[in-house]
Amino acid sequence: MSFLLYDLAGAEDDRRFSPFCWRTKLCLKHKGLDFETVPWRFTERDAISFTGQGRVPVLVDKSAGDKAVWDSWDIARYLDSAYPENPLIPEGAENLVFFTKCWVETAIHPKIAGLLLWGVYSHLADKDRDYFRTSREKVFGRTLEEIEAGADAGVEALRATLQPLRLTLKSTDFLGGNSPNLADYIAFSPFAWARAISERPLLEADDPVHHWRERMMDLYDGYVRKAPGYPVI
């Protein structure tokens, strides 16, 4: 085992829901690199204080003198640089992958977060709940209960926002073409987040985004599908 990954977990050690951590796990799988995950909770800042910051994913490369890298984007770039075979980012397309990341984080995350916050909260370890409630209610300006009460109404808005992804996936298996690249992992990560903690249906059965999500869950011997989660549509 050559990598250690600090991976956000719920009350159960194997309930992993962070979209940013999912990106990194799929990047490691893409590269065929062997890794072990460490379940980590929001309030366990001390465990990753060696990075000088408080967020996961944190990746420790044991075959490179325990080099630590954090931020899912920087981790992907590190992996492409240190382990160049099977690139995550196609040459000459770094900005386009970055654009996809920015789209996911500014257009999709704000729309999907409200649909998932209650699910996250319900699956958290007790010690994380106060932190999560306080920080998220501050951002949203509403209680978690109020956000959840309005969540079903937000599903249509999410579906509408997915339109550029939908149109692209109408005629291709992956954003990367015949096989996935980092853009797929980033765009898929909100759905890995969703299935881990929520039963709320997000997509329609005939949506190309749904079919792509199924393909993404099948990758690497069903790596995502085997992780604890809910059956999703």
Next chain:
Amino acid sequence: MSFLLYDLAGAEDDRRFSPFCWRTKLCLKHKGLDFETVPWRFTERDAISFTGQGRVPVLVDKSAGDKAVWDSWDIARYLDSAYPENPLIPEGAENLVFFTKCWVETAIHPKIAGLLLWGVYSHLADKDRDYFRTSREKVFGRTLEEIEAGADAGVEALRATLQPLRLTLKSTDFLGGNSPNLADYIAFSPFAWARAISERPLLEADDPVHHWRERMMDLYDGYVRKAPGYPVI
């Protein structure tokens, strides 16, 4: 001159505003190909009936037996295939460029169109006005005058939607990196449309999208900047 391009024009022959035609002109410039444009109006369907459809851009490749290609995406692919030097689409990134196109057309066009329709109408040839008013009022469900009355209020929504482009352009000159590719031409095309027919300010002076727009207007010896249009911010 080896190419002929049917290019949407207003009342004045050189008032060119179609974002789709701008994409194609910038693709031809990118390839260093010599072309001549033919001013075309919405109601001049007969002039392009040889394509079996009624929209521009239509490109005629005179050095390839007058081969006609239409639809700005298909034209870009044709140019990369027939004139492979200096690719418009980086290898392995076709889906990512296509995703950018889908984002521009489903997220940006609907938000910017309402800000520009009155400007387009004001610059149209008389014979095009009825067609334009009828077709656009049907799509929007409001009169052109009503759309224009609410347009200033839509500027903020456009700016918010541009966020993924803004974040990407914070740290790079072009989506293509040090030089532009098809993703730049597509994302820029709504701004080429805007400056041709509207004085409405769309961006703030410190917006990275504005600085990129300036760079795009400087390309190819100021090709866009030299075309009739309004000073924009």
